[in-house]
Amino acid sequence: xxxxxxxxxxxxxxxxxxxxxxxxxxxxxxxxxxxxxxxxxxxxxxxxxxxxxxxxxxxxxxxxxxxxxxxxxxxxxxxxxxxxxxxxxxxxxxxxxxxxxxxxxxxxxxxxxxxxxxxxxxxxxxxxxxxxxxxxxxxxxxxxxxxxxxxxxxxxxxxxxxxxxxxxxxxxxxxxxxxxxxxxxxxxxxxxxxxxxxxxxxxxxxxxxxxxxxxxxxxxxxxxxxxxxxxx
Amino acid sequence: xxxxxxxxxxxxxxxxxxxxxxxxxxxxxxxxxxxxxxxxxxxxxxxxxxxxxxxxxxxxxxxxxxxxxxxxxxxxxxxxxxxxxxxxxxxxxxxxxxxxxxxxxxxxxxxxxxxxxxxxxxxxxxxxxxxxxxxxxxxxxxxxxxxxxxxxxxxxxxxxxxxxxxxxxxxxxxxxxxxxxxxxxxxxxxxxxxxxxxxxxxxxxxxxxxxxxxxxxxxxxxxxxxxxxxxx
DNA sequence: CAGTGGTCTAGACCACAAG
DNA sequence: TTGTGGTCTAGACCACTGG
Numbered sequence: 001x002x003x004x005x006x007x008x009x010x011x012x013x014x015x016x017x018x019x020x021x022x023x024x025x026x027x028x029x030x031x032x033x034x035x036x037x038x039x040x041x042x043x044x045x046x047x048x049x050x051x052x053x054x055x056x057x058x059x060x061x062x063x064x065x066x067x068x069x070x071x072x073x074x075x076x077x078x079x080x081x082x083x084x085x086x087x088x089x090x091x092x093x094x095x096x097x098x099x100x101x102x103x104x105x106x107x108x109x110x111x112x113x114x115x116x117x118x119x120x121x122x123x124x125x126x127x128x129x130x131x132x133x134x135x136x137x138x139x140x141x142x143x144x145x146x147x148x149x150x151x152x153x154x155x156x157x158x159x160x161x162x163x164x165x166x167x168x169x170x171x172x173x174x175x176x177x178x179x180x181x182x183x184x185x186x187x188x189x190x191x192x193x194x195x196x197x198x199x200x201x202x203x204x205x206x207x208x209x210x211x212x213x214x215x216x217x218x219x220x221x222x223x224x225x226x227x228x229x230x231x232x
Numbered sequence: 233x234x235x236x237x238x239x240x241x242x243x244x245x246x247x248x249x250x251x252x253x254x255x256x257x258x259x260x261x262x263x264x265x266x267x268x269x270x271x272x273x274x275x276x277x278x279x280x281x282x283x284x285x286x287x288x289x290x291x292x293x294x295x296x297x298x299x300x301x302x303x304x305x306x307x308x309x310x311x312x313x314x315x316x317x318x319x320x321x322x323x324x325x326x327x328x329x330x331x332x333x334x335x336x337x338x339x340x341x342x343x344x345x346x347x348x349x350x351x352x353x354x355x356x357x358x359x360x361x362x363x364x365x366x367x368x369x370x371x372x373x374x375x376x377x378x379x380x381x382x383x384x385x386x387x388x389x390x391x392x393x394x395x396x397x398x399x400x401x402x403x404x405x406x407x408x409x410x411x412x413x414x415x416x417x418x419x420x421x422x423x424x425x426x427x428x429x430x431x432x433x434x435x436x437x438x439x440x441x442x443x444x445x446x447x448x449x450x451x452x453x454x455x456x457x458x459x460x461x462x463x464x
Numbered sequence: 465c466a467g468t469g470g471t472c473t474a475g476a477c478c479a480c481a482a483g
Numbered sequence: 484t485t486g487t488g489g490t491c492t493a494g495a496c497c498a499c500t501g502g
Contacts, residue, residue, distance in 0.1 A: 007471070020404040020442075032487065043473045048488075064480045065487045073400060075315045078410050082308040082464075168305060172252040176464040178310050182414035182434040182456075200432035202414040206464075210252075224414075232314075232408040232438075239490070264468065275492045280469075296499045297468045 005040040011050035014040070019059055019070050027072040030060075078232050082178075082204075085164050089133050097132030098162045101192065108144050115177075115207050116146065116214035125153060127163050130192050136223070137193040143218040149210055163216075171215050173208035180204055180228070185221070193223050202226045237272040243282035246272070251291055251302050259304040262292075310464050314410075314436075317396050321365050329364030330394045333424065344376050347409075347439050348446035354378075357385060359395050362424050368455070369425040375450040381442055395448075403447050405440035412436055412460070415453070425455050434458045 005011050015036075018024045030036075033051065037044040051068060054060045058077050062068045086096040105123045108116070112124075124144045131139040143163055147153050150171045158166075181203045190197040201224065207217040237243050250256045262268075265283065269276040283300060286292045290309050294300045318328040337355045340348070344356075356376045363371040375395055379385050382403045390398075413435045422429040433456065439449040 020406065022404075026401065034487090044488095045474085045490095046472065048490090049471090052489090062488065063482095064489075065482055065485080066480095067487060073316050073319055075313045075319075076408075078312045078314060080310045080312055082310060084305050084307075087305055087307075169258070172254075174252065176308075177461070178464050179459045179461040180412060180434070181459045182432040182454075184430075184432045198416075198430060200414040200416045202412070208464075222414075227411045227413045229409070229411040232410050232440075266468090276469095277471095277493090278491065280471090281490090284470090294469065295501090296470075297466080297501050298499095299468060 008046045008049040029067050094133040099130045100159045101128040116217050140189050140192050140221040145216045149213045176208035178206045240278045240281040310462050326365040331362045332391045333360040348449050372421050372424050372453040377448045381445045408440035410438045
């Protein structure tokens with residue numbers, strides 16, 4: 001009658017099955033950990049691990065004293081990997097190329113300043129560059145770097161080294177904002193990417209901080225055809 | 233000299249600090265769990281929980297026997313929430329509107345068939361609809377539904393009920409593919425969304441399965457201005 | 465083969481929040 | 484107040500994999 005559940009993955013699978021089969025209905029309370037542990041013939045810790053994992057992925061709602069419920073309208077959570085550009089391309093067996101388009105120290109426009117939550121009026125390092133995949137334009141990058149937390153950045157020759165990679169190695173961040181959107185190619189973007197003005201580009205914008213100090217804010221426009229994919 | 237680490241979050245924070253401060257260098261081996269447990273004055277289980285969490289977020293690489301290393305080129309992982317459309321809008325205090333544009337049973341085009349990994353030539357339910365936020369066009373949805381695993385779908389009046397929500401409640405899935413891209417608005421999209429043909433749209437495509445049976449494949453085109461945001 | 469992380473167990477205490 | 488999940492502990496065995 002009752003199967004044997006040896007480990008938390010087994011429990012995870014069985015609980016998931018009960019949710020998907022509607023054996024446990026949406027919004028309803030499920031048995032508490034101790035009861036499940038008894039039913040499954042394992043320790044409560046094991047049940048806890050399984051239920052915690054399901055709660056992390058959004059299928060269960062857990063609250064002390066109130067118990068564990070099947071989420072009524074699960075917000076599905078997708079995990080997106082954001083690799084270093086060169087390595088992402090090499091995973092696809094493509095060669096990576098890089099060209100610096102411009103580099104200057106200048107005051108950032110208000111929206112950039114706001115995104116980075118900067119209070120001073122200091123100049124930032126502004127880099128515009130193009131990444132290539134197998135000699136095809138791949139990504140147009142417009143980046144602002146705050147030299148304050150990483151003064152060494154001023155000594156780097158970004159004609160040779162690309163900022164994406166340099167920062168990963170030299171400027172650890174503790175948190176970041178990220179957004180994805182679509183935009184029509186501006187004239188400089190179209191020119192650099194070898195496409196027509198107005199074509200639709202996939203845009204990723206990121207701003208990162210080391211605690212409260214903004215490090216960099218970047219807008220990356222991917223060449224037409226780019227898809228960001230994952231599983232759920 | 234040495235601080236006290238009471239719980240796994242403390243250990244997590246301290247290890248993260250050592251990584252970010254470069255006290256433990258990229259690519260280098262860190263002490264094993266037992267040694268860390270001794271240093272931190274806690275049980276190995278606690279250290280394990282903290283390190284596992286850091287490994288999940290991509291900062292550590294762990295392998296039995298080989299030990300735990302600081303990831304050299306961390307792939308940052310962003311978690312994207314995909315809510316039911318109506319609820320996502322209500323979270324933003326916007327009213328949700330919905331209109332069915334067309335509905336028919338027909339054979340899917342080859343690319344749809346391929347995405348859904350269908351082998352038969354059966355007809356599918358094809359729904360095109362528009363979602364509104366505060367009476368503004370918000371999302372143009374083109375959806376194919378396989379009635380085979382969910383025959384009740386044929387009895388639903390999708391002029392009233394929207395497929396997005398109906399499926400969440402009535403057709404649980406076990407896995408899905410998801411992709412994000414940008415595209416220029418086609419004529420019907422532009423017309424429905426009240427924009428010009430060729431404007432840049434943010435596109436989300438999802439195909440979901442219940443085990444090996446495809447349930448639905450949907451392409452959602454968001455009105456200009458849409459941003460998908462998260463933190464990292 | 466042996467060292468590492470992966471996991472289980474039983475028991476304990478604690479933090480939170482519903483009633 | 485009290486039931487629930489959250490977590491810690493010490494000890495144990497196992498699974499994987501590098502050398």
